[in-house]
Amino acid sequence: MLKDFFMGLSQNQFLNSTAKKYGLKMGAQSVVAGTNIEEAIKSIKELNAHGISCTVDNLGEFVFKKEEATAAKEQILEVIEAIHKNNVDAHISLKPTQLGLDIDYYFCLENLREIVDKANTYDIFVNFDMEDYGHLKPSFDLLDELSMEYNNVGTVIQAYFFEAGENLEKYKNYRLRIVKGAYKEPEQYAYQDKKDIDKNFIKLIEWHLLNGKFTSIATHDHRIINHVKDFVKKNDIPKDKFEFQMLYGFRKDLQLKLANEGYNFCTYVPFGNDWYGYFMRRLAERPQNLNLVAKQVFNK
Ligand code: FAD
Numbered sequence: 001m002l003k004d005f006f007m008g009l010s011q012n013q014f015l016n017s018t019a020k021k022y023g024l025k026m027g028a029q030s031v032v033a034g035t036n037i038e039e040a041i042k043s044i045k046e047l048n049a050h051g052i053s054c055t056v057d058n059l060g061e062f063v064f065k066k067e068e069a070t071a072a073k074e075q076i077l078e079v080i081e082a083i084h085k086n087n088v089d090a091h092i093s094l095k096p097t098q099l100g101l102d103i104d105y106y107f108c109l110e111n112l113r114e115i116v117d118k119a120n121t122y123d124i125f126v127n128f129d130m131e132d133y134g135h136l137k138p139s140f141d142l143l144d145e146l147s148m149e150y151n152n153v154g155t156v157i158q159a160y161f162f163e164a165g166e167n168l169e170k171y172k173n174y175r176l177r178i179v180k181g182a183y184k185e186p187e188q189y190a191y192q193d194k195k196d197i198d199k200n201f202i203k204l205i206e207w208h209l210l211n212g213k214f215t216s217i218a219t220h221d222h223r224i225i226n227h228v229k230d231f232v233k234k235n236d237i238p239k240d241k242f243e244f245q246m247l248y249g250f251r252k253d254l255q256l257k258l259a260n261e262g263y264n265f266c267t268y269v270p271f272g273n274d275w276y277g278y279f280m281r282r283l284a285e286r287p288q289n290l291n292l293v294a295k296q297v298f299n300k
Contacts, residue, residue: 004184004284011277028279031249032059033271037075037082040271043248044088047267051259054090055127055245056083059272060098066107069100073111075272077118084122091125093268096139109142113149120152125175130156132183133190140167147174156218157208158182159201160190168204168212177216177245178204182281202227209237216266218245222254229263239264247282 033043044054058079060072076094083090092115099111112128119126128143130136143155154174157164158181168176180197181190191197201219205228208215217228225244232242243264246255259265270278 028275031247031270031279031282032275033248033269035271035273035275037079037271040079040269041082041086041088043269043271044083044090045086047269048089050256051265052255053243053264053266054088054269055093055266056090057093057095057129057268057270057278058098059270059274059278061095061131061274061277063098063100064102066100066103069098069103069107069111072098073114076115080115080119080122080124083124090269091127092119093127093129095129095131096142097131097135101135101138101142105138105141109145112142112146116146116150116153120150123152125152125154127175127177128153128155130158130179133161133185136161140171143171143174154214157204159204160185160192160197162189162191164200164204165207168208172208172212174212175214175216176208176212177218178208179218180221182285184284198224206231209242210235215242216245217242218268220246220251220254225254225258250282 033040040056044056047054056079058072058075060068063069063072076092076099080092083092094112094115096108096112099115100108116126128139130139139155143153147153154176155171156177156179157168157171158179160181161167168178178201180201191200198221201224205215205217205224209228209232217225219225228242228244231237232239239262243266244258245266245268248267248269255265255267
């Protein structure tokens with residue numbers, strides 16, 4: 001019930017554009033690393049100091065105007081410049097819809113090409129985050145086109161999709177982030193039961209660890225993390241073949257613990273004014289995250 005409620009809110013375009021005007025509110029400041037590049041770089045430096053690398057997401061979605069997509073591209077180019085200038089250990093995560101996928105495929109492709117090209121000159125990796133099922137195929141198409149020219153690109157496999165295994169095999173030579181999946185998807189395309197999703201998630205992670213290029217295991221689920229730790233040990237998988245990833249602000253103790261244990265660890269650092277949809281999806285995933293909101297409201 002609560003999941004559906006917050007998922008509904010995440011897709012409300014009126015609330016999304018209203019939220020942009022008011023800065024970080026409702027507890028979002030615990031899970032969003034500021035509204036501008038300077039604040040994001042400061043957070044990245046703090047995480048780097050603990051041996052944690054970062055993937056930076058200049059938040060944005062619901063982009064239906066070319067001017068907005070162009071502005072998002074310019075901001076991401078600035079982030080790439082800032083990563084290079086500050087010499088921080090970070091790469092880029094972006095959403096194709098933010099760069100105009102819902103406006104025009106080729107317009108989006110050109111925006112992405114500019115970003116990937118600039119990142120490539122600085123040897124910075126660019127991850128195409130995966131969104132809902134309707135954007136899955138065009139996002140893979142964008143990746144296919146750009147990977148003919150560049151090798152600093154990769155993407156995400158969402159374990160709740162029935163076709164996830166097929167996509168994993170097809171993209172095994174890419175650096176891949178494997179996740180459970182964050183959107184509400186119809187029964188004909190995706191597992192609905194948590195147990196089925198978890199089972200497939202483990203299956204995909206194990207397969208990519210054994211057969212793939214580099215695996216980012218993105219989860220806050222300690223049971224999955226412990227399973228992966230045992231699996232890599234049993235199968236002699238070297239630590240430079242994989243990393244754990246978590247979102248900024250979540251399970252900070254566990255993030256530090258894993259980094260201190262010598263595992264590669266990468267924190268997903270979202271920043272910017274367009275925090276609303278991201279924040280609502282986090283509440284939908286785990287209504288206990290409302291505790292974060294309560295703490296922010298009462299700790300003023
Ligand atoms: P859940 O299934 O939410 O939780 C499992 C268990 O873990 C819980 O029952 C609890 O015991 C424990 N747990 C979880 N969170 C906490 C917490 N905060 N504190 C204490 N215990 C906790 N999704 C996409 O669709 N596309 C993407 O591109 C994408 N990128 C992502 C990148 C990163 C770095 C991460 C971490 C997630 C990303 N996701 C993405 C979201 C992902 O698909 C899941 O929706 C999200 O991570 C929640 O699932 P989970 O694996 O963390 O564990």
